[in-house]
Amino acid sequence: MSLLQLQGLSKQFGDTKIIRDVNLEIQPGEKHAIIGPNGAGKSTLFHLISGRYHVSSGSILFKGTPIHNRSPFEITRLGLARSFQVTNIFPLLSVFENVRCALLWSMGYRYSFWQLLGKAQALNDRTEALLDEIGLHARRNLPAGELAYAEQRALELGIAIASGAEMILLDEPVAGMSHTEATNAVALIRKVTAGKTLIMVEHDMNIVFDMADRISVLVYGEIIASDIPSKIRGNPRVQEAYLGEVVPGGSDA
Amino acid sequence: MFEVLIFATLNGLVTGLLLFMLASGLTLIFSMMGVLNFAHASFYMLGAYFAYSISLYTGFWPALILAPVLVGVLGALVERYGLRRVHKSGHVAELIFTFGLAFLIEEAVQFFWGRATKDYRSPDILDFPLFTLFGQNFPAYKAFMIFISIAIFIALYFVLTRTRIGIIIQAAITHPHTVGNLGHNVPLIFMAVFGVGTGLAGLAGVIAGPVLTTFPGMAMVLGSIVFVIVVIGGLGSLAGALVASLLIGLLQSYAIASDLGMPDLLNWLGVSFERDHPLNDIWRLTLPQIAPILPYLLLVLVLIFRPSGLFGKRES
């Protein structure tokens, strides 16, 4: 059974249709990339899946349960985590606290006001380990809002992967990173999503074709193709709508 | 019964229009700058006090012009040297700043004019009953208040829709950044809007002072009600502010004029609560008694069921 199913999904703001009748199935363990020109609706699609927006019509099933129009926190608790294209962190909390907060729910602390965080050994150890992994250990006590842009992107990624969710949605995780930083981030993503399901929006075609098992192409809110990378490369409609100019050059920002 | 209704309506209209004069300025300021000016009613109070002091020397009519201008200039200065500085610390800091300002203005008024009520009166020419209905007088001054308020709204409406500056202001409300890009001096527009908004509040104070009495607590009395109005009407909506002002003005006026209460309701239902019980007060409430709390009740209900207000566009 598919882990995630989008059925006839549509979203419109006022009269403008942003997502039009999208159908998509993601299998457990799949690494799926969504590509498409600017303004195609990729982020909007993520917002629908993760509960940030209500759907206009259609349905979204996660592990067989409908999740459309549920609150983000309910969806998150079912095991679906995400990152944001526009950095979305807790600016006044320290980097350490940002990561620790992201771990809290998955480690069963819920709304506890009777346990002290300082005494939560397992929680703190995992936070430290994760800080190491995202390369922010040296910055752990800085307010997150004061990090450099690329560091904030790393933190954004860290918050998304912290809970160890079954399915992870990453919206342009390496945009704005330098080449080395991006390489590290990709390696990290590969590592933490091993055995998990990943959907990723990314403009860097090298990364996309390197990582993805399957690729969907979204143009004007419609999926015009969804296939394995080699087929996507050869697909004339994709060539025409989107890839023609981008693929040969390879690396773009 | 009928004459009660008529007079209640007229009085409600006077209050409602007066409230709108405050609420319109507050709304303009909010929609442009995102600041809910807690001190707005304090500028209204300053209007009344300035007019009182000026009228001691010149009589009412020059004060009617001078006092609002003075208040507006003061408001613009507050924006320029106070609010603009606080702006970078965020909206909460701005709200707290205006809150502190309200506190400060009340103290300053007590310093300069004392705690006692001032004998600020309407001009003698308007001191006659305009008409008498069922043996009750309707003072000419109240008609004058209605006239001034309506004249102001027409002027405001004209400025906002027909003039260049009005169109810039409207654009600044919806797209604050683009207007800056077009080369307009947004900080200057902000200062002007703040000045005009507070000036309107001052004018409201000038004409309300003689009727609602001029005392240091007058800002407190009206301040939170004006807040209630802009929130009920929907933050940033002028039409909403107008409807909510009239609604609250009329509601309060009817409630005060009526002599109905819980006992009547209970009688009508055929229930009686005569046992001795701490909640007995509730069964004895009358409408005039609860008139002062009606706006707040309405506010809480609106915010629970329709947080963006009656005419609100913003999903805050």
Place this chain on the structure above:
Amino acid sequence: MFKFAVWIIFAIVIVLLPQFFTSLLSVSILNQMAIAIVFALSYNMLLGQGGMLSFGHAVYFGLGGFMAVHALLGIEDGDYFFSVTLIPLVGGLFGLLAALFIGSFSTHKAGTVFAMISLGVGELIAASSLILVSFFGGEAGVSGDRTYGPTFFGYDFAQDIQVYYLAAAWMFIATLAMYLFTQTPAGRMANAVRDNPERAEFIGYSARRVRLISFVMSGFFAGIAGGLFAVNYEILTEQNLNAVTSGNVLLMAYIGGLGFFIGPIIGAVVLTLMNSVLSHYTTLWMLYLGIMFVLTVMFLPNGLTGFLMMHRTPWHLGKIRLLIKPYIVTSIPGAVFALSLVAMVEMAHSSEAEFVFLGASFNSSGIVSWGVLIAIALGSFIALRRSLPALREAWAQANAIDSGEQK
């Protein structure tokens, strides 16, 4: 262990304070401080830690207080038999219930909507309190007597100093509890929701539920403060739950500094002192308070504590010495300037012909007096302006990480 030591020292200080301040007046000020500290800390749970700006926090203080007075009356009438030491708990529980009810609909959103609901509810309850006479006692309020009920190890709380120990004990417990709350998952998530409610939902937390928990906690501790007030003053009136009290607690927390746990404590201590001391010397102290508040918002957005904390970097760099001289050079004309303004304000306000300020005597209608004061004000202002560049320079140096050694 350092933190543990801080708490021990705190406990020792509050036990020892009445040994140094023995007069009736100072004990009564200490009692007020204890109450204000609990109240201001409970307020900061909302604003500083949870990002909820409330204009109606007195509601929970007042409702808790009224319930506590009724409990006192119940003890007096023999309806209940428990020690007065537990009265603050009664207030706390009632504050908690009230907060649970009101929070259930007001914590949907933070920001302006929350602020407006708190304002509306505050006005609503303050106005209702004048109508519902049997519970709130109308204009006169409700009074009780704290000396009934079983004595507590020989204490019958007839004297203020006994009340001090009760208030101080509750203050200590409440402060500790509120501090510990900040160290729990719910407390930390309150900060997270303050910073970014949306992202909090994407890590599994309902922002609304997180706010509600803080809100209820805050109502509980505000109620405890109200209960302490009831024990201390034995009377509650509409004053205690209206907008003035709500505004006061905002003032205390803000002037103290919202971003620090200790901020509201400092704010409560400073403002209570100012209230009692200034109101002793001048009737205009509220005016000065207002000016101070507005200046704080403008120039010290992080409050007094924030100002102190600004010196952490120079301190760690060992360069705090650099600041001492410029501070003195600036603060002397600054103080003279402020005092000369105060003198003019007081003189203008004074109705007597001879006006005495800080031992100097002025003729309040005389041109000479005014001239002298204006000259002093102008002179000190110029001196103040002149001293500022040096101060700025010193500040930059004290905060520069490597300049000192390399030169």
